[in-house]
Amino acid sequence: MSDGTVWASASISWRPIVEADFSLLADWLSRPHAHRYWHHDFTPEGVARDFGPGTRREEAGEDLLVSVDGHPAALMQRSRIADYAEDFQELSAIVDVPAGAVMIDYFVADPAQTGRGLGSTIIRAIVSDTWSSYPDCPAIIVPVVAGNIASWRALEKAGFRRVGEGDMEPDNPIDAPLHFISRIDRPVTAV
Secondary structure: OOOOHHHOOOOEEEEEOOHHHHHHHHHHHHOHHHHOOOOOOOOHHHHHHHHHHHHOOOOOOEEEEEEEOOEEEEEEEEEEHHHOHHHHHHHHOOOOOOOOOEEEEEEEOOHHHOOOOHHHHHHHHHHHHHHHHOOOOOEEEEEEEOOOHHHHHHHHHOOOEEEEEEEOOOOOOOOOOEEEEEEEEOOOOOO
8 A cells, every 4th residue: 555655746637527528437437446336327328417417517516537647537526515405414413514514525447546545645636626716615524435445544644534423325225324424624824
């Protein structure tokens, strides 16, 4: 396992998903390591149904294609928790969800690049950007199904701390409902 230093000089960038990305997303979502926890329909129709509204700005959240050194490498979703009533309800039953809090979800596309620090490097980059892109966001809160060890460890390596655990509806029905809730707060700046 890497601590992410291998990615220290990598250029991490992202842009909104566009319709031309749907075949790439379908491929990524069909990969066993991604499909296990992102239990999405990866048919062309399913990808268009799930990601089309975001491309047309009909969704409050962001679907982002993350590139590393110019090569597509990951999917990241980012949204205000309050914009999705079910998420807000489930999370606020377990932990405090302050007004303006943001949630992220993510996966690294290439299974050979997992467990090597790339995920936590991408998370740190998105967290840093969130503080400027969402200036009123006090915290980023992320629920992860307890069995997804790689995901909650990536959050820990990116500076998140576990603030709670409780039952939430899992994306994949084979998972138990137990989720670990992680949080990172906006850094306090000196005045």
